[in-house]
Amino acid sequence: MRIATFNINGVRARIEALSAWLKEAEPDVVCLQEIKTVDEGFPAGDIEALGYNIATHGQKGFNGVAILSKRPFEVERRGLPGDDADQQARYIEAVIPGEDGRAVRVGNLYLPNGNPIGTEKFAYKLAWMDRLHAHAAELLALDEAVVLAGDYNVIPEPRDAKRPEAWVYDALFQPETRGRFRALSALGYTDALRAVSDDGGLYSFWDYQAGAFQKNDGIRIDFLMLSPQAADRLERVVIDKDVRGRDKPSDHVPVIATLRG
DNA sequence: ATGGTTGGTAGCCAA
Numbered sequence: 001m002r003i004a005t006f007n008i009n010g011v012r013a014r015i016e017a018l019s020a021w022l023k024e025a026e027p028d029v030v031c032l033q034e035i036k037t038v039d040e041g042f043p044a045g046d047i048e049a050l051g052y053n054i055a056t057h058g059q060k061g062f063n064g065v066a067i068l069s070k071r072p073f074e075v076e077r078r079g080l081p082g083d084d085a086d087q088q089a090r091y092i093e094a095v096i097p098g099e100d101g102r103a104v105r106v107g108n109l110y111l112p113n114g115n116p117i118g119t120e121k122f123a124y125k126l127a128w129m130d131r132l133h134a135h136a137a138e139l140l141a142l143d144e145a146v147v148l149a150g151d152y153n154v155i156p157e158p159r160d161a162k163r164p165e166a167w168v169y170d171a172l173f174q175p176e177t178r179g180r181f182r183a184l185s186a187l188g189y190t191d192a193l194r195a196v197s198d199d200g201g202l203y204s205f206w207d208y209q210a211g212a213f214q215k216n217d218g219i220r221i222d223f224l225m226l227s228p229q230a231a232d233r234l235e236r237v238v239i240d241k242d243v244r245g246r247d248k249p250s251d252h253v254p255v256i257a258t259l260r261g
Numbered sequence: 262a263t264g265g266t267t268g269g270t271a272g273c274c275a276a
C-alpha cells in the first residue's frame with residue numbers, strides 16, 4: 001500500500017496539478033492538508049473520476065483535510081480529540097483496507113503553524129501537539145498498523161533545513177515544538193523517511209518567495225509517522241520533489257511511503 | 262530577524 005501526504009494549499013486552485021500527479025503516481029491513499037474549502041466545495045467529481053473514494057473535513061477559507069483512497073474505507077473520526085471548543089478542521093482518521101485483510105489506520109493531520117512565537121497562536125500549536133500526543137498514545141494501545149501523516153509544521157533537526165539559522169525565531173524550529181515532536185518518536189512512532197535515510201538536504205516545502213525552490217532553500221516538515229506494526233511493513237519512502245517545479249505548484253510536495261500489504 | 266509570493270475571501274489574513 002502506497003500512502004502519500006500532500007499539503008495541497010487550496011484544492012480548488014490545485015485541482016489540475018493534483019489530478020496530473022494522481023494519474024502518474026497512482027498512490028493508494030492520499031492525505032491532503034489545507035484544502036481550504038468546506039466539504040461541499042471539494043472537487044469530488046474530478047477525484048472520483050480517477051478512481052478514488054473521498055472523505056473530507058473541511059472549513060471555510062482555511063485549514064481543512066481530506067483522505068483519498070482507491071479502496072472504500074471507513075472514517076473513524078473528524079477533529080482531534082481533547083478540546084470540544086476547537087473549531088479548526090485539522091484532523092481526520094480512517095481505517096483503510098489493504099491486501100489479505102491487512103488494514104492500516106491513517107490519521108491525517110494539519111498541525112498549527114504557530115507563528116508568531118509568544119502569541120496565542122504558538123500556545124495553540126503547543127496545546128494541539130499535546131492533544132496529538134495523547135491521541136497517538138491511545139492509538140498505539142490498539143496494536144494496529146497506524147500512520148500519522150501530514151504537515152507537522154515542525155523542523156525536527158538542523159539537517160531538515162537548508163538554512164537552519166533562518167528559522168531560529170520561527171515557531172517551526174522552537175525547542176518546545178521540536179521537543180514535542182521528539183516525544184512522538186519516544187512514544188514509539190518512526191519517522192518513515194528517517195527509517196530509510198540519514199541524509200540532510202531532503203525537503204518537502206519551499207517558500208513561494210525569493211526563489212526558494214530555485215535555491216533549494218527548503219525545509220522538511222511533512223512526515224509519515226509509523227506505529228511499530230506499520231514500521232515493520234515499511235519498504236520505501238519517496239519525496240516527489242519535481243512536483244514543486246511545475247505550473248501552479250503547492251509550496252509543499254508529496255511524500256510517499258510504501259507499506260507491504 | 263520584516264522582504265518577498267500565493268490562496269481565499271472580501272477589503273486583509275494566514276502561511
